[in-house]
Amino acid sequence: MSFLAAWTSGLSLRSRTLPITSPRLPCFRAVHSSSVAPKRVLEQLRLSKQATRTPGGTLKVLRRSTLWMQDRHITLRTSHRPSFDPRFFSSNAPAPAELPVLSPPPVAGWLLLSSVLVFAVIVVGGVTRLTESGLSITEWRPITGVLPPLSEAEWNEEFEKYKATPEFKLLNHSITLNEFKDIFYMEWGHRVLGRLIGIAFVVPLTYFAIRKRLTATLPRQLFGMAVLIGLQGALGWYMVKSGLEDSLMDTPGAVPRVSQYRLAAHLGTAFVLYAGMFGTGLAALYDWRYATKGVWGGYKGDNIQWKAALDHPLVRRFARYSKILTGLVFLTAISGAFVAGLDAGLLYNEFPLMGGRLAPPTDELFSASYAKAPDGSDLWWRNVFENPTTVQFDHRCLAITTYAATTGLYAMARYSALHAVLPPLVKRMAVSAFAMANVQVLLGISTLLYLVPVPLAAAHQAGSVLLLTTMIQLLVSLRRPGAAARAWRQALLAKRAKS
Structure with missing residues (x-):
């Protein structure tokens, strides 16, 4: 059965060739019509100009046309080709495999948004430390910890756990339940934001990788960042754990706080993640602008x-x-x-x-009281850190x-x-x-x-x-x-x- 193409008023069509024997073509997304018999449809077809047959047995539509059926019309929609489909350039353009994948703007936008979330978690983490809220949650529960205590009994249970920590015994022994809730929510918000970053990064990454929207150099870098996000959560708990150790109670003059080494590692990892996401997203955006507009520098x-x-x-x-x-x-x-x-x-x-x-004074900058080795060989670096x-x-x-x-x-x-x-x-x-x-x-x-x-x-x-x-x-x-x-x-x- 022959196939006739009809176009709605207002749609312009470049000259293209359609096989007669093909009932459905990939260049059409949908045909909207009522269940009118094909003969009646063909009878009511009005072409603004006659279609011509090519030697290959195809029908060539030279101008747009509208197909009316009583009070309805058939609309044939052409599929939207991305501007960077290789066929976009010309009929003699290279095959798709000859051109590498170029990440579109949504990839750049996703990476820049992820970097904004990392920036936010760095600031929230700083406030958490400044308000001494980081030791208020004494357990690491990646899944169930998403929800805060929802009843008074659950709040009392969390408060009792906090009472067993060195921070409560040495610094906050007079804190009330309502005051505990304030510092708890600060640390909880920091942890939930970290989980949100993981979801907001991994889910789009999986989508873009499956749809092959990533430039060839990106998958390895981005999957490395995804692994680093998971390690960052574990490193955060490793840091918090250093401030919950009971050995602090036996150390004269000890202050309950997390290890400065682990804190620096935790913050440094966040900085690396931020720099990677922001720099990669910005480079992808600049590359797209260059490819489409030729603008650079x-x-x-x-x-x-x-x-x-x-x-x-x-x-x-x-x-x-x-x-x-x-x-x-x-x-x-x-x-x-x-x-x-x-x-x-x-x-x-x-x-x-x-x-x-x-x-x-030099004796204050390099105090012997910080050296732990009997021969004092660690005097220099222990004072530095x-x-x-x-x-x-x-x-x-x-x-x-x-x-x-x-x-x-x-x-x-x-x-x-x-x-x-x-x-x-x-x-x-x-x-x-x-x-x-x-x-x-x-x-x-x-x-x-x-x-x-x-x-x-x-x-x-x-x-x-x-x-x-x-x-x-x-x-x-x-x-x-x-x-x-x-x-x-x-x-x-x-x-x-x-x-």
Whole structure:
């Protein structure tokens, strides 16, 4: 039986060839009609122009048409082809297998949203530690722990568990049930947000992987991040467990708190996750824009000037310097975790001096009381990581060095010979990094001078993430488009040249 194609008014159709013998074609999604006999349908068919037969026995529709049946009409809908289907370019375009997969914008959006959730959990985790809420939940229940206590009996049961901890016995022995609920909900919210991140990352990752929407280099990286999210939950409990050990009761002068080593590892892993998600999402977004619009490095239009700019020796040197500075920002943030873990911010609440001098006395920075080895061989490194005075001094030195390096990067991008060759986007990111470094220094000094109030301290921790964010943006703006983006861009340009 012959097949006739009809198009609704308002739909424009390019000339295409349809096999007569095919009752259903992949280019049509649906046919809406009533159960009218085929002969009556054919009788009422009005074509604005006669269809012609090709030598191959096919019917070629030259113009759009509308099929009316009494008071109804048949609508034939063409399937929407993605703009990056290889057949989009031309009939002579490469086969689908010849072009690599390019991640679409939804993949970039999902990764950027995941990084926002990680940013939120870092800030909430900082508030949890500042309010001393982290030890209020004494068990790790990944599944059943999603729900908080729902009855008074369950609340009393949780409260009794907390009463057995060193923190309650040494610090919070007078706390009431309602006060316990406040710190419990803070820690519970932190843990639930961590679980939400796992779901929000793993479920879309599985979908995009099955649908083959991920660029070839992404699956291994993203599945590694998924594993790291699971390990982060276990590491968080490992950290909390260090503050619940009964041995703290037998240590003279011990303060119930989590190990600063485990706290730094927990925070460092969160920073790595954030940097991975944000950097990968931003790179995917930039690659898509390049493939579709030819825009790269902040140059307007289909400008290839970025190629010469990124190959310039001065720009290459600037890129190496930016990577070192990014590592310095990360190291400074981790040193802040040691300050937080030891409450070192409550010492020497002045700046830039410490006790009226640039540095505390040597015997205070390297106190023999922190050495545990009989020969004192661990004196140096234990003071660096366990002496609150030394930890604060180290954090100050790293912060000042980071600020000076960021200022140097800004000066290089603004006032040196680099200014003439750097891509516009790189220049903007250098300015953003310098501005955020100024904000972070002001937050750090204010936190110190005002004896670590929770709002300022939480803002300071958030500022460290934002400073890292600007540096990641700077590094992404210094990279080249991915191989998949370049392949799609070339195919699109070839298609335009033929049309």
